[in-house]
Amino acid sequence: MQLPIEEIMPSLIARLREHPNAVLVAAPGAGKTTRVPLALRDEPWLAGRRILLLEPRRLAARTSARYMAQALGEQVGETVGCRVKMEAKVGPRTRIEVITEGVLTRMLQADPALEDVGLILFDEFHERSLHADLGLALSLQTQNLFREDLRMVVMSATLDAAAVAEMLGGVPVIQSEGRAYPVETRYLNRQMSGRLEPNVVQKIREALTQDEGDILVFLPGAKEIRRVEAGLLESSLPANTVVAPLYGALSQDAQDMAIQPGVAGQRKIVLATSIAETSLTVEGVRIVIDSGLMRVPRFSPRTGMTRLETTRVSKASADQRRGRAGRLAKGVCYRMWTEQEQRGLTAHTTPEIREADLTSLALELAAWGVDDPAELAWLDEPPKAALEHAQELLIQLGAMDSGRKITSHGRELVEMGLHPRIAHMIRAATDRGLTEVACELAALLGERDILRGRAHLDADLRLRLEALRSVGQKGVASLAGVAVDEGACQRIWQEASHFKQRWVNRQKENYEAGDPLSQIGSLLAEAYPDRIGQRRDSGKYLLRNGRGAVFASEQALAYAPYIVAAELDDQGTDSRIVLAASVTEAQLEEVCVKSIEEETAVWWEKSSQSVRARKRKRLGALILRETPASQADPEAVTAALLSGIASEGLGLLPWNRSARQMQERLVFMHRLDSAWPDVSDEALLAALEEWLGPHVHGCRSRDDLSRLSLTAILEAMLSWKQRRELDEHAPTHIVVPSGSRIPIDYSSPQSPVLSVRLQELFGWSQTPRIGMGRIPLTLHLLSPAQRPVQVTRDLASFWQNTYFEVKKDLKGRYPKHYWPDDPLQAIPTNRTRPRS
Template sequence: MTPPSALPIDAVLPELLASLATHPRAVLEAPPGAGKTTRVPLALLDAPWLSGCRILMLEPRRLAARSAARFMAASLGEEAGATVGYRVRFEAKVSAATRIEVVTEGILTRMLQDDPTLDGVGAILFDEFHERHLNTDLGLALALDVQAGLRPDLRLLVMSATLEGERLAAFLGAPRIRSEGRSHPVEIRYPPLRPGEDAVSAVPRMVREALAASEGDVLVFLPGRREIAQVARRLDGGDAVVVELHGDLDLSAQAAALSPDPGGRRRIVLATNVAESSVTLPGVRAVVDTGLAREPRFDPNSGFSRLATVTITAPSAAQRAGRAGRLGPGLCLRLWPESQRLEPATRPELAQVELSGLLLELRAWGSDDLRFLDPPPAGHVAQAADTLRALGALDDEGRITGFGRRILALGTHPRLAAMAARAASDEDRALCADLIALLEGRDPLRGDDARDDRLDLRWRVLAAFRGRRAGEADGSREALSALSEQARQWRRRLRAPEPPAAIDRHRPGDLLLAAFPDRIARQHPRDASRYQLSNGRGARLHDSSALRGEPWLVVPELRYEARDSLVLKGAPFDPAHLRRLFPERFRTVEQGRFDVATQAVAVFREQRFMDLVLERERIAVTDPAQRVAGLLDGVRQLGLQALPWTEALRQWQARVACLRDWCPELALPACDDEALLACLDDWLAPFLAGKSKLSALSADEFGQALRARLDHSGQQALNRLAPVAVTVPSGRELRLHYEPGQPPVLPVKLQELFGAADGPAVAGGKVPVLLHLLSPAQRPIQVTADLSGFWQRTYAEVRKELKGRYPKHPWPDDPWTAQATHRTRRRNE
């Protein structure tokens, strides 16, 4: 075997081996091309602490996993599956002799769930951790839990090309080892796009520029397979050969893409972001970067995470450019403005995707209390729990059910796994394989046909493609070929036969019920285009919908809107299947409702599936609690303005709000409209007892209900610190006006304040009252909270202006010593 040539990572291998000999965790930073992926696992094989156990290396991408395993095997003079093997979705090459297993993310999670002790495994290596895939974060959290509780001898090594190494090392409590790598300078250019040209359409022109300005191969980064095919059709590379590189290539095409051209020709490699750091590409001296990638994002229309085209981050841009500097000085053409600022770091996938799969893994593990570098967002977790309960994967207490464990083992989204797990026959499982492929993959329909909202149409087009027949709609052969292969893999996983050539139109919908029990839709009795969903929301069909007239639909994809969501894809079904699948979801309830027209309570007995009302009949109101519940429902519909407010009660509400701001130590409860609506049952319900209409509630009763929000000490504090009125020097008691967030206002005639050095204050003297000083005719003169300053600086001018206008009123030279009064001078004399 030829000795391997030196790589930059070789310089730090002794430090890494010494560190892992004394510490169970380590962080290794090494730029792309340093050799960490293929050198490190082999270097660890003979470590004494490994004691002949296996090494698992996690690779986020299938192509990279296969490539790394084959490269390491070849360096040992072997085929993949001997000392070095791999496991990816739908494929494995391992044997009893395998010591290094390169696995993709979901495979590692399954291995940990199946055997938490990881018997026979001595180390787990997390490669390309900087990509922050959800299953990488989950795998690390599970491995840390295993190490802490069951396997303190297990070694964990986190490796990355670009990484917040210091932060991660602190999180792991681990040494940080760095390899500088080897690179040459790369010239970065930002060539302008032409009018009407986008980054993808500019690629052929930019490739010609890169070929002319550099030597060696040109690597082009495109967002996905569709754009690669589009560019390949338009590209004329002259003597250069065009090569595609993406995760869906077969093994021979992958091997060709990762090897130099046998004839020595220059190559133009059209690649997805798999080429950023996951694989080694020989001969590249120039990079054309569109700045785009496809990454998972939560799609609220479908409830799934779907691939979306996004702008790359600054670390990704640096890695892509670095690909041009491996062999010598390189060139990178960036197809975005130089002024455009990229995100400085990669956001973890678990902050951007749907989390029902993650939550199901955690519940199966038996703990939500795992250590994540970035914890999953609480809102996403709560939404995932609702989905899993609807599927029957979690019980009401949030524990995983036996059915939940069955769907977890299938290794796809819990919704789709639930559909496959409930399939009752071989043919149903075969159809489920097709439906999983259709829902996981991209839409096969093109042009105007893509706007058709029938999911069963897409199945028929797929079936026609498979049978080499003409379809009833225009489908993309490329997309249909990928869907057909995906469905074949799922049939093998589900042990299903070949699917039928034709099916009843209800069959897809009947199966999809198990995946979308919360999106079952019943047609509105008076509007054929509107539906009520089982999750309580409304939905509507678009104007040209092919589903119009269907009494029942299951809706895999819809666009959420403020009132009625828009159905994007749906399938009709036989409602008899509902009781067979979900008998426990049917219930009878008696519900008090508020009739806006009569302003009174009506009670209905309803037959429901989840929140979908199937039948309703009005019954007599006999339960007092139903009356109260109905009236509270009316307040929620109409708003608090439906209650008998008076100005005094609104002022009470404002006083409470002000005092909460001024004296937070009192811990008074919130009494604003939003807070009152949120707890109607606590404060209003007792005062509605015995009433059947809102109009029966008097203002006095309503005031009692409001004031009961404060206990005795709170009421005393309110009256003392935010009084209704204050006594002014004239002896009169005048009312204050309160507004939340403002000091209280006191409108008062100027003469009533003679002799006072300072104006009144509230909140124990902390908040001066804002004085609206009035003329004898009650017209405003001045607004001030500083009465002393008014006497000193402004009074003389006011006196001069108003004395002649109001001669019967006192205008003393010295307001400090004058007698305050609200009467005229003549009456006083």
């Protein structure tokens, strides 16, 4: 059948004969995936080398390879081969190899020059998967450094072609308009209410009665597909109507059944995820029902966790889905949103590199020898925070050294082709004789949950592993009262068996005693060292990375002293634990032996008002064990003591009247001359180590501090000259005319106070001054009963203007006391009357 892509093939062929790179934009259904490789396979510049066709999904890769092989009258594995996860059909005659994107990375790491490859076709590049971005960046560097003759074509239906063309060296964009039949778009009249699935079931029943042809329904995930399927089967569908789910976890037979033409006289309803959006054609479809939702992974550098998030599709994705209805004839697209909501959609889906877990990418870059991602060409450079977080995890796994260079262990993990967490777990298991259970865990963790109903709420991975083994070994689940997805178990068991074939023969002699399932937690600790959790008294768990976690429901695992969380939802302050296993302290000490730190913790304990010291075994934020420490570093004790004073305030120190007066005098002098030390409370708290530290060695409690002389300690802050001048310029007392030695109150440093009975100052004509003669004392003149009768800083004015009124009042109240008419000539006295 003539396809639209063939109209532009002469332009593409001519371009590649003269230049190494090209960008091809072709509408859905144009035939670019299957016709371009076949048309280029005999080009002379290939010189017998292979063509690599990269597909973002396994289903698309297998289907594309089968279509091309059928076009040649062959089986896959002859001229056209296929290499995807756990499956390789290639042979010595293979010229076109359809691969998933991660396979290209493996090939580049093994042979950076790609000597036996002449052309790389990046199909559906608009999906911007992490592996596609990395594969293109590495391929461009290979082309620049080793292989000027290597050709590359980036192909897509919807793409920011200009940016890609510029990255490929300013190449022209070859456009194929394709052949699409008109598609009528029908929006909702008002925003959808209620749950998605019943609304979709209703829309499918409406389409069955109003329109012709098979129906392709886009749903966000397998969970929604199962619910819609159940809703359809519960209702009375028209006769000869078949419901066919289509998502990645299904068996190949089930996937093939969904995409192949239906039987004559039947109508088919295909319930698909975004897997059916590009790369493959679902035969017979003339109706598309689009939920407008998709499920994408979102990585949080803050927590180090990835969660699946249901989000709105972009306008580009919605158009791709709509186009599926016009591949064979005119069709109709029902959109489960309003036209107003359509205007609010983003133009394109966010590239995975901006939001994904970059651990695999960081390890691949290190293996490639790239220290700085900027050395490579990117459409979007990896975010710095996410990349640094990934590198920190790789250091924990031993895949990188502290200088962020790849280790020999890291190179082993790269060769395994798995996520570094899982690869490290399997590699560690081979040394411990636990490869089989590790392979089963690896397969289990890579797929959706196999438990159903209320059992799904139980987070225990051991329960799932027991169910998997039961189905894998016996063919049926034998767990009483537990609902198990036996089909999913069979698929996961096959993947686990594939892993075992690769790695079991490498393991060392099994030295582990007892039930291998008892080691699930220790194996998870190898893969998720940052998610080891310790139970707190509240029932919540503190993770090694300092984050909190909690079980959402009551279950036995929630009482384990230690757990390892394989999956958390990253919601709120305390993440919900979705999958986990218990682990013993002894297992942690074995698995994390290089990471466990022994320390003597010294801290100030407020309740006992003393320094406490304990020996601790620490794993990140977790304290595995602690015992009292009889001996502690004196410097650490001093630091803890000073920390306690800083947190509780200077009130912990033994302030008596003498010490406070010394502090106040020094504050007074500092106001006059900044060369004097600042001993205000604020300054003392800020400089505890300097002024107090040398005097508290050996002290551990408030009682010990009570033996300190703060007066002497403050005086030690002065120079010899300042000590000599202190009594002269800021005396503690002053002798008044009566002969009494009266203390000076410096509590108000800007205005020191002398409180003295008025009669003791007779004969004193002027206010006394301190502070180098600059500051007059504030005189609080007292009655015989020690009550203030006047406050003044000008004694001469008091005698001249105010004394006589005060005298009249005091003489009436205290007639026995001495009240002379001339206070400057009178005899001062501290008695009722002066001595004869």
